[in-house]
Amino acid sequence: MIADIKTSTDTQVRAVTGEWEELARPSQRLPEGDWTVWLILAGRGFGKTRTGAETLLTWIRQKKCRLLALVAETEDEVRRVMVEGESGILTISREGERPKYTICKGELLWPCGAKAMIYTAENYEKLRGAQFGGAWVDELAKFRNAQKVWDQLMFGLRLGDHPQAVVTTTPRPLPFLEKLMNDPATYLTRGSTYENAENLSPLFIHQILKAYEGxxxxxxxxxxxxxxxxxxxxxxxxxxxxxxxxxxxxx
Structure with missing residues (x-):
């Protein structure tokens, strides 16, 4: 991916590595307030992955937390989407801030000493005994055992003055998700695919989405x-x- 960036246009390079505060829409910016969970409930192509990755990197730059958790349904999804994806952590990290990704250990280690451990819904029991000050959970609504994963994650979210988690997901009809949305400690952001239309393929917008509208x-x-x-x-x-x-x- 880095090689692709070097041969891209200036606009494309800026879209990947530019300052997030300039690129982000208001709904993608880290909200203020005394929340514990930032739940981003948005449509396909909204920019959820980029928002989750940038939130994690912001916490690290601000020295908010040194131990973090990355959670997806499978190890493949953590690696393919959250870490190495086009909007993943390795791709969008600034020069000199890119973490070392050790697959066999399931961890990312930043030059500043911050560390993110990888967990999955498949093996959620590994969250027992773990502790961290920040977490990013991707596509929580499609976990088969979402409630059990969430319970173990919350028990581990206990380091620092104000531990927080960001959840990026497209919704599924789960009572658990409805409960999380209505929790007073949750900051809810809603968004549709169309909000990010300028960064999506015109073919996708005009043909694919049209087929599913209504x-x-x-x-x-x-x-x-x-x-x-x-x-x-x-x-x-x-x-x-x-x-x-x-x-x-x-x-």
Whole structure:
């Protein structure tokens, strides 16, 4: 990826390595306030990964925490998206600040001494006994055991004056996610795919997204709506918005 950056245009280079405060939209900037969890619930292509990575790097530059956790569903996803991806930590790190990534140890070590350990939903028990002052969790809503992973993560988020976690995810219809959204300690950011349209392929915007607009899947994956139909409700969301009959009406 670094070789690609060197042969790209000035605009492309700036988009990857430029000052985040200049590049970020307001919804991508680290919020102020006394929150514990910054929950970024946004559509595909919103820029969630870049926001999560930049948040982690900001905490390290500010010396907010020296021990951090990176959590995804699998080790492959941590490496492919959070660490080595186009918007991942290694790609966007400034010259002289890039961490050493030791795959066999599952850790990233920065020149300043900060360390991030890698954890997965597959082996969430490894979070037992771990402790850190900051955490980045990617695609929490698709974890099969999201509540169990989250519980262990929260027990470990205990170092420093104000330990915090950033969660970047597209929603899934989980009561656990709804509970997290409504938690007083959560700062919630909502966003749609269209907010980042200028950085996405025109083909994707005009053909792919158009095919899913007005559908239940589009509401979830593009507009980041949490589609939770209330148990026992006479009118389902599908029936109200899309005219689709609810199975409950035919029992």
């Amino acid at each position: 559908t239940r899947l589009g509401a979830q994956e593009i507009h980041a709506e949490l589609l939770l139909d209330r148990p026992g409700a006479l009118w389902s969301r599908d029936l109200i918005l899309y005219g689709l009959p609810s199975p409950r009406l035919f029992v």
